[in-house]
Amino acid sequence: MPESTLAPITGRATLALLAPVSGVIVPLEDVPDPVFAQRLAGDGLSIDPLGSEVVAPCDAVVRQVHRASHAVTLEASGLEIVIHVGLDTVLLQGAGFHPAVKAGQQVRAGDVLLRFDIDDVARRARSLLTEVIVSNMDRVAALRPRSGMVVAGHDVLFEVELTTDPGTIAAPASADSAITSAPVVVGARTGLHARPAAVVAAAARRFAADLRLHKGEQEANARSVVSIMALEVGGGDTLTVVGRGSDAAEAIQALVALLASDLDAGAGEAHAEAAPVAPVAIVPSTTEPVAEGVLRGVAASPGLAIGHVFHLRHDDTVVEQRGADPAQEQRALESALSAAHVQLEGLRQRLTEEADADHAAIFAAHQELLEDPEVLDRAAALVRAGDSAAWAWRQAYTSQADRLSALSNAVMRGRATDLRDVGRRVLQLLVGGSAPVDVPADSIVVAEDLTPSDTAALDRTKVRALCTTMGSATSHVAILARGLGLPAVAGVDPRILAVPAGTRVVVDGDRGTVNTTPSADEESRIVARQAVDSERRERDLAVAMEPATTTDGHRVEVVANIGAVSEGARVADVGGEGVGLLRSEFLFMDRRTAPDEDEQAKSYRTVARALGPDRILVIRTLDVGGDKPLPYLDVAAELNPFLGERGVRLTLARPELFRTQVRAILRASTSGKVAMMFPMIAKLAEWRAAKALVEREREALGVAPIPVGIMVEIPAAALIAEQFAREADFFSVGTNDLTQYTMAMDRTNPRLAPQVDALHPSVLRLIERTVAGARAHGRWVGVCGALAGDLHAVPILIGLGVDELSADIPLVPAVKARVRSLSLAECRETARLALEAGDGTEVRAIVAQRHP
Numbered sequence: 001m002p003e004s005t006l007a008p009i010t011g012r013a014t015l016a017l018l019a020p021v022s023g024v025i026v027p028l029e030d031v032p033d034p035v036f037a038q039r040l041a042g043d044g045l046s047i048d049p050l051g052s053e054v055v056a057p058c059d060a061v062v063r064q065v066h067r068a069s070h071a072v073t074l075e076a077s078g079l080e081i082v083i084h085v086g087l088d089t090v091l092l093q094g095a096g097f098h099p100a101v102k103a104g105q106q107v108r109a110g111d112v113l114l115r116f117d118i119d120d121v122a123r124r125a126r127s128l129l130t131e132v133i134v135s136n137m138d139r140v141a142a143l144r145p146r147s148g149m150v151v152a153g154h155d156v157l158f159e160v161e162l163t164t165d166p167g168t169i170a171a172p173a174s175a176d177s178a179i180t181s182a183p184v185v186v187g188a189r190t191g192l193h194a195r196p197a198a199v200v201a202a203a204a205r206r207f208a209a210d211l212r213l214h215k216g217e218q219e220a221n222a223r224s225v226v227s228i229m230a231l232e233v234g235g236g237d238t239l240t241v242v243g244r245g246s247d248a249a250e251a252i253q254a255l256v257a258l259l260a261s262d263l264d265a266g267a268g269e270a271h272a273e274a275a276p277v278a279p280v281a282i283v284p285s286t287t288e289p290v291a292e293g294v295l296r297g298v299a300a301s302p303g304l305a306i307g308h309v310f311h312l313r314h315d316d317t318v319v320e321q322r323g324a325d326p327a328q329e330q331r332a333l334e335s336a337l338s339a340a341h342v343q344l345e346g347l348r349q350r351l352t353e354e355a356d357a358d359h360a361a362i363f364a365a366h367q368e369l370l371e372d373p374e375v376l377d378r379a380a381a382l383v384r385a386g387d388s389a390a391w392a393w394r395q396a397y398t399s400q401a402d403r404l405s406a407l408s409n410a411v412m413r414g415r416a417t418d419l420r421d422v423g424r425r426v427l428q429l430l431v432g433g434s435a436p437v438d439v440p441a442d443s444i445v446v447a448e449d450l451t452p453s454d455t456a457a458l459d460r461t462k463v464r465a466l467c468t469t470m471g472s473a474t475s476h477v478a479i480l481a482r483g484l485g486l487p488a489v490a491g492v493d494p495r496i497l498a499v500p501a502g503t504r505v506v507v508d509g510d511r512g513t514v515n516t517t518p519s520a521d522e523e524s525r526i527v528a529r530q531a532v533d534s535e536r537r538e539r540d541l542a543v544a545m546e547p548a549t550t551t552d553g554h555r556v557e558v559v560a561n562i563g564a565v566s567e568g569a570r571v572a573d574v575g576g577e578g579v580g581l582l583r584s585e586f587l588f589m590d591r592r593t594a595p596d597e598d599e600q601a602k603s604y605r606t607v608a609r610a611l612g613p614d615r616i617l618v619i620r621t622l623d624v625g626g627d628k629p630l631p632y633l634d635v636a637a638e639l640n641p642f643l644g645e646r647g648v649r650l651t652l653a654r655p656e657l658f659r660t661q662v663r664a665i666l667r668a669s670t671s672g673k674v675a676m677m678f679p680m681i682a683k684l685a686e687w688r689a690a691k692a693l694v695e696r697e698r699e700a701l702g703v704a705p706i707p708v709g710i711m712v713e714i715p716a717a718a719l720i721a722e723q724f725a726r727e728a729d730f731f732s733v734g735t736n737d738l739t740q741y742t743m744a745m746d747r748t749n750p751r752l753a754p755q756v757d758a759l760h761p762s763v764l765r766l767i768e769r770t771v772a773g774a775r776a777h778g779r780w781v782g783v784c785g786a787l788a789g790d791l792h793a794v795p796i797l798i799g800l801g802v803d804e805l806s807a808d809i810p811l812v813p814a815v816k817a818r819v820r821s822l823s824l825a826e827c828r829e830t831a832r833l834a835l836e837a838g839d840g841t842e843v844r845a846i847v848a849q850r851h852p
Contacts, residue, residue, distance in 0.1 A: 019157040021054050022047075055110050056108065110152075209246070224375075319391050323386060417449055571809065579618060675730070739756055768835065
């Protein structure tokens with residue numbers, strides 16, 4: 001049997017890799033998949049197979065057989081060699097594939113790794129092209145490819161000349177000093193992708209111990225976000241935590257609790273009431289035919305736009321490999337890293353002010369990546385070896401990004417873009433930075449991919465829409481585009497890159513298409529629709545300061561939901577009569593310790609003063625828990641965190657945390673018209689315990705009483721609203737959670753989300769019950785969930801007797817205008833009909849007929 005060779009050439013070892021499958025060699029750049037064609041997953045060759053057996057290209061150890069059985073990862077001479085059969089074959093979930101080896105197994109060159117049904121796979125997959133790549137190219141000095149026909153196990157496919165750098169991963173401490181946890185089942189439903197990995201890494205950095213996560217034969221540095229993501233951990237996978245050091249036992253206990261919890265639910269958007277960006281169903285439109293010149297993609301952010309193509313490209317930065325003095329190069333690297341931190345904090349603040357604090361958290365995750373120990377250690381080692389800071393940094397971050405790009409999980413691959421974004425930012429600072437991109441007016445920005453920094457830095461006065469051939473509906477760019485109000489289409493046919501700059505195109509972010517040859521009639525229709533929408537927005541804003549009074553004299557207060565201190569100053573500009581929901585979580589997220597009393601009081605006081613003495617500020621106490629974990633809170637793992645220790649349940653169980661926030665709110669109450677409300681109240685006992693704590697602290701501070709109310713988010717609270725109204729000063733209905741609890745549907749589940757309709761008559765009846773209970777004792781009722789900003793819902797809410805509507809800041813003028821167009825008498829009749837309807841669709845039809 002022929003064997004691979006490992007022989008010294010030019011002073012370096014060379015490994016010859018044999019063809020793992022018989023067929024015709026195809027260069028990677030000709031593979032119709034950008035991940036391989038652009039060598040994002042590593043370098044190597046592809047083979048158009050003629051046989052159905054895949055054999056080992058060299059003597060190696062099997063590191064992984066993918067769960068879909070279509071790919072095998074080997075390790076030989078320090079190289080990670082990935083053999084990937086076909087394109088999009090992961091979607092077959094193992095059908096047609098028959099692995100012959102297991103992880104950890106030693107194989108010899110020519111040993112069978114897997115077999116596949118070539119005819120069956122060919123019919124069901126996009127392509128049979130089989131890629132053979134080296135994923136850790138930092139270990140490669142040169143790669144010499146072959147061409148032509150090859151026979152599996154006999155002909156050399158390519159030779160790899162190895163570097164002399166042995167790597168920078170320190171040897172672990174002796175096994176005698178190690179502590180190993182019991183196996184823990186990962187609670188995050190979609191596994192350890194970016195945000196959950198960042199939470200785990202942040203928690204690990206609180207301890208001095210060396211901490212490793214083990215998944216089978218694989219290991220990850222628990223301090224490294226990239227290393228954790230590279231484990232490709234799925235929901236329900238089992239891990240063990242191994243620690244070495246004086247505080248290892250404490251550290252392991254903390255990590256095990258985090259891993260077992262549903263870290264995936266802590267993204268902020270999932271549970272923030274009335275999040276500024278409404279949930280968008282993002283699916284490829286594959287059933288509708290498209291006209292000639294229309295390119296299909298994935299709807300990433302809704303809206304229509306007309307503009308001219310502007311190609312945004314990132315040119316490779318040329319850097320010198322060898323550095324001057326290593327100490328000087330290290331200082332330069334540290335300076336660039338510090339400057340990058342400052343830039344990211346600025347972008348984070350800008351997004352907080354312009355879009356939403358939850359979206360700005362993306363840049364907090366980027367700051368975490370700047371602290372990734374594996375990237376920093378490798379860069380430092382290369383600098384010590386004589387490389388320049390720029391060269392060392394690029395080698396370090398690209399090698400880690402390549403690892404992520406090679407993973408089968410699409411979300412994980414998408415995070416490689418984030419790492420390259422962060423890496424390029426530091427690289428540009430090291431080589432003198434780069435001039436900002438001058439985007440022309442009325443631009444449709446077209447790119448292979450866009451990083452979050454690209455998106456946030458764009459001049460929104462000039463950009464009309466975004467269009468990428470890569471990316472996805474789950475990418476950070478899609479989220480940011482929605483937050484910035486920019487239509488966006490991702491995954492567009494790559495032919496868009498060949499459309500000449502300046503070409504006039506139409507982007508439909510609702511359908512996920514780009515029309516490269518729009519007709520004059522089509523443009524006219526779109527322009528007319530845009531003009532109508534624009535005129536309406538201007539008209540609403542012009543009268544936004546006027547009160548929201550119905551045609552028959554009924555007054556409704558329209559206030560705003562905010563999630564950052566800076567947003568307080570914007571409320572009055574759009575006619576907001578106060579803040580109906582200040583989500584205080586923004587003070588507690590993306591940090592390693594809880595904010596103290598002074599910091600909180602200062603923030604609340606700043607918002608109160610921005611609103612002035614006459615506008616109300618309703619502050620919701622901390623609403624986190626098993627579904628939205630904080631790394632510094634010890635929250636036990638829960639099988640169903642939506643029904644677990646969250647909201648007021650969590651704060652009552654941590655009285656010091658609760659007391660600190662209550663005191664801060666009470667101190668701020670001297671600066672404005674401040675009220676306080678508790679989230680997730682279900683029982684009178686919870687309300688009474690929370691209110692008693694408020695009274696104790698109020699008396700201790702010597703401040704005047706303030707209104708204290710509850711969020712009605714749980715059906716139990718709505719059903720006994722009359723009992724609560726005897727004691728609470730007001731109610732605020734959180735329709736997002738109330739709907740999912742009423743219908744027993746997780747509103748974050750993409751399959752169920754379209755059915756979670758807050759206009760369902762069952763939800764409306766609970767709101768009716770809440771209002772009736774409040775009226776019995778003269779209490780007022782507000783709605784602060786997303787339903788308050790739904791113009792279809794406004795007539796019904798008014799008809800049900802709701803006193804206050806709290807919507808996102810941009811929606812306030814439109815909600816006030818809607819109120820002015822209605823009469824209370826008609827709204828009451830609409831509400832009566834809605835309560836008798838069968839579902840939310842019928843309710844919307846009733847509203848459309850009666851209040852067009």
